[in-house]
Amino acid sequence: MTIRFGLIGCGIMGADHARILRSDIAGAELVAVHDMDTGRAAAVADGNCRVHSTAEALVADRGVDALIIASPDRTHAPLTLAAIAAGKPVLCEKPMAASLDEARAVVAAEIAAGRPLVQVGFMRRFDPGYRALRAAVAEETHGRPLFLHCVHRNAVGPDYVTSDLVLANSCVHEIDISRFVLGEDHARVRVIAARPSRRAANRRPLMMILESASGVIVSVEAFLDAQYGYDVQGELVCEDGTLSLDPHPPVSRRHGGLDGHGVEPDWRGRFADAYRYQLRDFVAALNGGRFLGASAWDGYVAAATAEAALKALADGNVETVDAGERPVFYATRA
Template sequence: MTDQDLRVGVIGAGMMGSDHAARIHERLSGARLVAVGDPDAERADRAVRGVPEARAETDPLAVITASDVDAVVIASPGPAHEPLLLAAVERGIPVLCEKPLTPDPESALRVVRAEAAGGRKLVQVGFMRRFDPEYLRLKELLDAEEFGRTLLLHCAHRNPSAPPGFTTDMLITDSVVHEFDTTRWLLGRDLTAVSVRQQGTAPSTDAGVPQLVTIETGGGVLVDVEIFVNCGFGYQVRCEAVCEQGTALVGGDTGMRTHHAGRWGGGVTSDFRPRFRQAFDAEFQRWVRAARAGGIDGASAWDGYAAAAACEAGVTAQRTGQRIEIVLAERPELYA
């Protein structure tokens, strides 16, 4: 550690917050963990255990306002994000906020406008697929039109089982939100409409029922997403681009493949952490470098707002079975 290290506070000591606290302490250069804030004192204490000089706080706002905190990571539940983000923007410190930016486009737009009023991008949204080596290579291929123009994207987002309390709305707001952002990023186009279909003639309230989400884009590329959070076999995220002269798939079979006793096979990860660990590490390391210079290096608050608007349209499409247009506010010049 040096005097120039970015002093980072983490808000939220659940699974994501604790994982990020460990990442900052163990695997990043140029940063050190100084505080973890969570209303649950026991969880906050666990998150800083073994980290010299890092303290636990029960008031998350106290982390943002602390004089020894240069930047914050927000990994608390989405409904708590808006006041935390506004406090960080007001203080003028960089933020890496796990998705969602906020749970709805209205509150997300308030964060965007507060940041735009200050004239600096301070808020980065944690869409980690933008840092995954496979997705980065796919974006390079599509941007260069190596296989001609992109025509379609086929995506799948599968979890072995849904956690307790996981609702049908969360299929969109907690899972497909990643495909909304990834699509905008890969194609460089805004999303224009969304439709949702599932088995049966009426919308199901069973979050374990697979759904098919169709996304329309400003560039005319159609995107379909299979969302299935009760697949049973493991965690899998895939994206296949269909172009004029070829296709490209990311998220296929990875890791070691074995051939033994007349069989071949490999493994499927159990959750998102091993699958995207490299992406998380790269995302955080680049954010640290940018934050030390007072900025961000990733998805902006505007990207978070656009994802929230897509989620709102997606939930409406899910509930009604209708095609719902995605409408965005006027984009501030800061995000041009």
């Protein structure tokens, strides 16, 4: 069965989702789009699908089976709630909600609907490297995990991004993927801020230290102004050895007296496969398969952990992460 998608938000991420749907996903069709910027919406539609003047009209479109939400963060929860009310499955970009109360509301609405409808766009769960780390933990191929060291660097962050947004919008990826790799929740969090880079006085490079429920330590360096490119690293330290993500593209270069590897300019190249696998599996789930991506509960837990991290950044203390018990409704999700 072909799934007819509606896309809300036609910026960088929305345009990329549209491209992937059209070029790489069998059994899916982009039939409708909306963006507050009508020019962007028209460019993504490219004369091949309907352009709605409002997000509400797109959600109500009877010719749309499922939704992708890639609009501004503040709209994610309201639009996800609208999709649930309409009975339409939704892939919502992270963060799922702008507040913990909104995240709770999404979880409650999905449970009330009685069937899985929400997947959150934590695409790293589909990256082959992270999935290999998760398998190593589950199978204890290198003994039990002790540390997970993460690095998250961007070339140049937007001017509006503050230290708080570094935690809420960037580190939230590491919050989720470390839970996924380790297979357990975080119990405590501390955040240490370095001095500001001369290139970005309004934010500070951060070191977030998470402790899992069983005592695994997760370190996360977040630096949005590294200049040289987009660089995500991960090393899992276990009792009997270590495993690391491959930080390099598949091709090395020798040119002009230099021998080395290129660095991706942003996340789209680094996680191109993950984005593609994420959409493929979402379509497969809608056709009767199992949802393998992050659930609304995972989105809520990420929000709860980020809120504790924000408090830790503000007060300098080690903060407890308390998301509560996982509802039975989500027991079968990955």
